[in-house]
Amino acid sequence: MTIQAFPGxxxxxxxxxxxxxxxxxxxxxxxxSGNSVALIFxxxxxxxxxxxxxxxxxxxxxxxxxxxCSFQGVSGGVPDGIVGQSxxxxxxxxxASGWLNPGNFNADRSxxxxxxxxxxxxxxxxVAGDSLAVSSLPFAIAGFAGFPYGVANGTKxxxxxxxxxxxxxxxxxxxxxxxxxxxxxxxxLAINQGSVIDEYGLAFTPAFPQRLGGVQYTAAVAAGADHDxxxxxxxxxxxxxxxxxxxxxxxxGFAFHTRNFPNAPTLLAGSLYRVVIVPxxxxxxxxxxxxxxxVALLGTVPGGLTYYATGRGNSGPWTDFNNTxxxxxxxxxxxxxxxxxxxxxxxxxxxxxxxxxxxxxx
Numbered sequence: 001m002t003i004q005a006f007p008g009x010x011x012x013x014x015x016x017x018x019x020x021x022x023x024x025x026x027x028x029x030x031x032x033s034g035n036s037v038a039l040i041f042x043x044x045x046x047x048x049x050x051x052x053x054x055x056x057x058x059x060x061x062x063x064x065x066x067x068x069c070s071f072q073g074v075s076g077g078v079p080d081g082i083v084g085q086s087x088x089x090x091x092x093x094x095x096a097s098g099w100l101n102p103g104n105f106n107a108d109r110s111x112x113x114x115x116x117x118x119x120x121x122x123x124x125x126x127v128a129g130d131s132l133a134v135s136s137l138p139f140a141i142a143g144f145a146g147f148p149y150g151v152a153n154g155t156k157x158x159x160x161x162x163x164x165x166x167x168x169x170x171x172x173x174x175x176x177x178x179x180x181x182x183x184x185x186x187x188x189l190a191i192n193q194g195s196v197i198d199e200y201g202l203a204f205t206p207a208f209p210q211r212l213g214g215v216q217y218t219a220a221v222a223a224g225a226d227h228d229x230x231x232x233x234x235x236x237x238x239x240x241x242x243x244x245x246x247x248x249x250x251x252x253g254f255a256f257h258t259r260n261f262p263n264a265p266t267l268l269a270g271s272l273y274r275v276v277i278v279p280x281x282x283x284x285x286x287x288x289x290x291x292x293x294x295v296a297l298l299g300t301v302p303g304g305l306t307y308y309a310t311g312r313g314n315s316g317p318w319t320d321f322n323n324t325x326x327x328x329x330x331x332x333x334x335x336x337x338x339x340x341x342x343x344x345x346x347x348x349x350x351x352x353x354x355x356x357x358x359x360x361x362x
Contacts, residue, residue, distance in 0.1 A: 001341050003211050003266060009336040011216070013302035022186055024136040025057035027160040028152050031131035036122035038072075038079050039164040041148035041176050043115045048108035048169040051087065052119045053101045053293070055163040055184055057135030062092045064127035069102045071109045072118040078151050079118035085109045088124045094132070099184045099293035108169055118151075119164050136160035137180065148176055165300055173300050182297035183290045188254075189311075190284040191277065192225070196313050199230075200287055201276030202333045203310035203320055204303065208269045213338035214260040215242070215275055217331065218288040221249045221257070225283040229259055234272040239265045246283070254288060264338065274310050274318070275335065288332040295328055 028037040043049070049071060070086035072079040085105040094100050111117060123130055139145060139159055150162040165182035166174040173182055191200050201217075215229055221244075229242040240261045249257065267273055279285055289309055292298055298305050308322035309329035321329035 001209055001266065003209075003339040003341060005339045006337065009213055009338040010210075010340075011334045011336050013307060013330070013334055022138075023055065023057060023163065023183065024138045024160050025133045027136050027157055028134040028150065028162050029058075029131070030121070030123065030133075030153070031060070033123070033126040035126075035153050036079070036120055036151075037134045037153075037162055037164075038118050038120045038151040039148060039162050039166075040074055040077065040079075040116065040118055040151060041166065041174070043111035043113060043117060043166075044174050044176065045168075046112045047110075049085075049111055049117065049166055049174075050108050050169045051102065051104050052164050052166045053099065053173075053182070053297075054121065054165065055135035056094050056097050056100050056132055058133040059094060059097045060131035061129045062095050063089075063123050063130045063132065064091060065123065065125040065130075066091050066093050067102065068120075068122055068124045069105070070120050070122075071105070072120050074116040074118050077156060078154060079120050083120075101293075117166070119166055121164070135163045137163060137183070139179065144179075148180065165297060167296075171296055173297055175300050175302075178302065180300070181290070182292060182300040184293045184297075185291040186288065187291065188220070188286045188288045190286040192279045192282050192284040194282055195279075195284070197311040197319075198313050199276045199278045199315075200309070200311040200331065201229075201274060202331050202335070203272065203274045203308055203318075203322075204335070205272050205306040206267050206269050206337075207306070209267065209341035210337040211264050211266050211339035212240075212261055212335060213264050214258065214336040215333060216256055216258040216336070217277065217333040218254060218256055219277070220252060220254045220286040221246050222252055222283045222285065224281055225285045226280045227285050228278045228280060229261075230276055230278050231261065231265060232274040232276070239263075239273075254286075266339075269341075275333065276310065289329045290332065292328040292330070295322065295324070298322070298328065298330065301330055 066089040070083045150157040225246045231240045242259045
């Protein structure tokens with residue numbers, strides 16, 4: 001296997017867009033006649049859009065006549081008001097906060113790659129008192145949402161992105177871009193040497209041979225919460241370890257922590273690995289992770305279904321959070337591959353090819 005260095009490294013999956021460890025609930029409120037929430041997006045592939053699903057963040061009063069969810073065209077950067085394909089939820093639905101699948105629309109919408117579409121949520125018929133909010137992803141940088149973007153009651157939004165995920169007829173969700181994911185909840189888990197789960201992180205299967213140079217994770221490191229970052233292979237052999245001292249962290253609050261693997265091990269395509277945070281004291285490190293309503297929604301995040309949360313306690317069996325039994329989670333962790341197999345010989349041939357010093361080619 002021949003490894004070609006990749007300047008700067010290739011990070012996946014990325015999480016830097018999130019400006020908070022919680023979803024927003026204030027931007028996309030509908031509580032009056034004519035109110036609506038919309039996502040303006042480009043179809044990421046040619047196919048049939050069958051529906052969209054979304055996160056209801058705050059429910060003040062269930063809509064008496066239900067909600068109408070529809071695909072519309074785009075005019076002047078906002079929905080054109082012409083309802084194409086749609087479904088209307090039953091009276092009083094949604095009746096609680098949480099992820100909502102309104103069901104299949106009355107017809108599929110045929111789209112081509114790059115076509116602009118508006119996914120619109122509005123009252124079927126407003127009744128005084130109806131009020132709810134669609135959750136949103138808060139971005140760290142004002143004006144981050146140039147495109148795609150959300151529209152709240154006819155006004156474009158540039159900081160908060162509504163959690164609306166278009167679904168194709170094959171069951172897949174449209175990946176809309178870095179930082180735009182079908183997240184149901186952003187939460188965290190505190191771990192220490194005595195916790196039920198005392199190793200927590202990311203299980204992943206590389207799509208191509210690569211050299212793993214580093215890791216970034218979102219966590220709150222308490223005073224004295226020294227910890228290790230360990231890379232395991234599928235047989236639970238430790239391939240590399242990063243020792244982290246709490247005194248080397250600038251804050252005890254939630255922050256990004258970027259560390260380098262001292263040995264930069266080479267990983268094989270198609271093999272399972274785990275990068276986990278392992279506390280070495282009784283003081284807690286609190287690790288951020290996101291929750292998804294279905295396995296298919298993991299497909300909206302870079303890495304797709306092959307990257308998911310994993311954890312275990314007391315060196316016991318691993319629990320992989322990629323199923324409906326244990327839950328569907330993704331830790332806020334990103335891995336830096338700083339070299340790839342050229343595919344020019346050795347046992348790793350046929351891997352990812354590099355062109356020049358910075359371009360990738362299949």
